[in-house]
Amino acid sequence: MKNEINESSEELREEISESEGNKRWIVVPGETIVTGEDFLPGEGARREGEAVIADRFGLAEVAGRMIKVIPLSGAYIPRRGNVILGRVVDVLYNGWLVDIDSASSAFVLIDESPRFINRNEMDQFMAIGDMVAAKIWSIKGRGIDLTLKGRGLGKLEEGFVFRINPSRVPRVIGREGSMITLIKEKTGCNITVGQNGWIWIKGQDIESEIKARKAVEFVADKVHVDGLTEKMEAWFQEN
């Protein structure tokens, strides 16, 4: 059998080096990115003696002295300030336990909900199985705290959720939100993209919702980095 990953990465390497002035290439964990004391390991890279070594599978980028790896796969690593979508897995006496599709689960304190909620009627606001859009408030040793105070946050009503690879989220959003704005405009749907890869879509009818989902999956599937917004516009003309 042919090594498919190698083949596609060769293509990718050419395409990226041609299209971008910045140097970017595919690395696998353990691969030496550069050698020399002049470089500093950034995100997704570490130093071992002389060499700077990749920690993750992704695109290595050299920006001045800084070496970082933009991951192409892997699980979601929570960061403070991220907006994520989660599923309520339990209702406790002072808040909700939320599965955010990460290594540890998260917690929404009752005081962090957007309005006052009676402690005896907590499951009328959010019950087990409900989806919620939340922002990561703090990450401590014991767990992750979320908040629902903010624009666009709170329990998700109607529509549906699905998942893409979390490393593809920046691409779906696009530069300054250009891609997601385009999809929203063309389909007329409300879309919330969580940094953990879960996406919520709600539109006027099922047809436009399905179209929006296909558009998002089209973007997430593409290996190309350059001119994706133009490709997306062309895709909307075809479909």
Add this chain to the structure above:
Amino acid sequence: MSSMQTSNLTRETLRRMFDKNKRFDGRGLMDVRDFQIELGVSNKAEGSARVRMGKTDVVVGVKMQTGTPYPDSPDKGNLMVSGDLLPLASPRFESGPPKFDAIELPRLMDRMIRESGMIDLKKLVITEGENVWTVIVDIYPINDDGSLIDAASIGCIAAVHNARLPGLTDKGQVDYDKKTDNPIPLSKEIMPLSFTFFKLGDKLVLNPTREEEEACEGKITFGISKWNGKHMINSCQKGWETTFKQAELEEIAKILPDKYEDAMKKLKSYLN
């Protein structure tokens, strides 16, 4: 994929979509996914097949062994089907002692093959009462994107047809280095296949993706084959909580032969 369970939102949306005979991938409720088969993927096994159905990916291997027959069937060879839900296939699968699904899958395949009479077990005897062949079928899912049972059934049939008996030593022991061109004694006409129907609300859906499968509330598996020009159901198993109505089972019975013929046409094109 992830290990998050189905949310109420997605389940409600699927319910709404199923009412309009719609699915996320554009299929109708009873449309199956196309599949591809790769034969002889393992060089250690006597026969093997890899089935890809959408993103679902299953490898099935067949190994032949000799041994003493069971006391109650001295004139028959043995059939053993086993399966392993590898953690690499899905975040739902954990290593450790087999759970319900890991026991159900090979048992369904075993019943389907055995009861259809596809393998002529009586011809697997080397010395009656002393030495017989054992057909060992191993199912390994590589990726689970729903309809694992249906994909595995295609894989089992393809792998069994792909298998060639190894040679024997003078004492009747198996010699894996000696290869022969003899296939497993199979009945020429009979080829079973499994179809699993899932139920959400009052809608039936065939060949779901994992997303759809997880939202569903009931399932029923049929092993079907054709003999003397007539379709017959060889095995049947219902799973999960919801009940099926008589009208629904009659609806399934109407659809089954068409789905069987379509899949069989494709499968036979790979085997010849």
